Amino acid sequence: MRMRAVWRLWSPGRGSRSVGDSARRRINASCPRAAYLGLLAGMALKPVLGKLGSKRVVLASASPRRQEILCSVGLRFEVVPSWFKETLEKSSFATPYKYAIETAKQKALEVANRMHVKHLRTPDIVIGADTIVTVDEHILEKPIDKQDAYRMLSRLSGKEHSVFTGVAIVHCNSKDNRLETEVTDFYEETKVKFADLSEELLWEYIHSGEPMDKAGGYGIQALGGMLVEYVHGDFLNVVGFPLNHFCKKLVELYYPPPKHTIHHIKHDSIPSVETFENLSDEENDSSSPLQYKGAIKLDRSKTHSSGGVCSPGSSNIIKPNCMMPVENQNGVMENPDKFPSKILELLDGFRASKALFVASKLKVFDLLKNKGVLQAVDVANTINSSVCGTERLLDACAALGLLEKTLQGYSNSDSANIYLASDSEDSLHGYIIHSDDHLWPLFTHLESAVKEGTMQNYRAFGKKSENLFQDSYYQSMEVKQRFMAAMHSIAKLTAKDVATAFDLSQFRSACDLGGCTGALANELVQKYPNLKVTVFDLPEVIANVSHFQPVRQHTAPVTFTSGDFFKDNFPEADLYILSRILHDWTDEKIHMLLSKISAACKPGPAHVCLRRGERFKCDLITSYIYPLDIEEMSFLKGLTLWSSAV
């Protein structure tokens, strides 16, 4: 409700044209709004993005570039690629950017509607985007084949062209089971000039495969960068998402400037700065109060002592007030942010992970879920640990946002109750313990893995990884059950997104190879009642799946078949799923598995969806899939999906 009110206040900015210039802006005292936007765009991104922290944000895009851009600034979101076909009649739009905006809007609305209808879990915000290239009054989208790429690139050769990205931010609200949406849209233009491209260079580039999933047939962020003479405007806009303009839109939406927006504070030795007191969360918005309130309400007098904030995710990093812009001698606002927050977060990341692991292992979250609020001493006594050590651990968890600390003691945050208590339905406890016991020791040998190019199971556990599962994960009943619980918890969490990443309603049968407890399979039968899903996994896994099955099943149950996918024939299916499988094996084994699947697939369009960590296997996979047409390919957490259409 509140958001809708804010929305109305800030609708004038809709569809407005951006200056397209990410350079620092001069603060114009006579124009507080311009000053305000310029500052925020450059300096206070975290508070702006933090506003989305408590919302269910969905990116309606399969573009790995967009996912990366938004991920890289710490935005939390789900990815649900849009099924909207980009077939709007271009000639019916007065300008190319209107076409891009409309396509972006339709992409986002399609996802919002689908999620509302199918999931009954309406997202708060859906973001859609569409990137096009225009040259000589022609709109170029993604090439359909190599000849098309050739036509596009030769058209761009030696010329300046424009790249437009249209973006739609759709706010959703479910009222009486009806979806209400409010759309804010905008576009950004960047000019790019190509060098003269020789025929040879052009074809070499086309044969690299890079042009195929990119507007205009090139990727400026990779090989395509070599073709470019200059770029005027926002580089990220070319890559698919105008981050700077997006943040400005968020500012317009979430921080309407009150009358007296900006104050100058003078200090003897510190240049005058703008403050953002108006950015305080007036209505006590739940978005990361620790981090953002502190970051916003700055007080120069406390600089470098207590003015910093302890952000969740960086337990003991003090961030001084370096996020504030300062005016240089010429009156231009500059970011004095020389404080390497990102690097320090990475540097300290292992401490944060380990605090989570240890608190989970000691069942701190279970205890607090049952008892409500406890003092450190009571926790220490119950978990049989020292009081001083426990207190430090609890404080670290509070700084990380996992616990809340008041005078009465420590209690679980909402997300700790949902995801960290071991008995909750969506618990990640199993996966956390697996990460501590298995992944942590492996990652301590990362340096050797890089130097040798080999798996490190032997170094970490004294076991060869010839047969990872038999040797490591299934060596004893206890270890096996723990591993299955880990896989179940993470697969369950991502299953909904994975099941709706593509429209699978055309398939009649699917086989989830190495599908373990059937977490994804059970989600698939929910979403596609006509789909018969078989989970194929080792006999020792199948023997233990029963207690992971849903209590109330309203659909045809999943079938479990045992076997070894390297040795045995797997069940016939229209659709084969490899979810969290390929990363475990050597290329040799992957070749073996993929050729078996390739032979089992019926001819027809293929769908490939890889999770981010598997991107490096992409070439290998596409070489097998090549006899089929790759209809859709995208990167998504949790899934490699491979199919032949019926």
Ligand SMILES: Cc1cn([C@H]2C[C@H](O)[C@@H](COP(=O)(O)OP(=O)(O)OP(=O)(O)O)O2)c(=O)[nH]c1=O
């Ligand atoms: C010009 C250019 C485009 N691109 C990409 C960005 C977009 O992913 C793509 C344009 O296609 P889009 O249709 O905008 O996006 P998409 O099909 O990748 O994803 P979705 O429709 O699901 O949102 O081209 C680059 O990666 N680099 C470039 O230099």
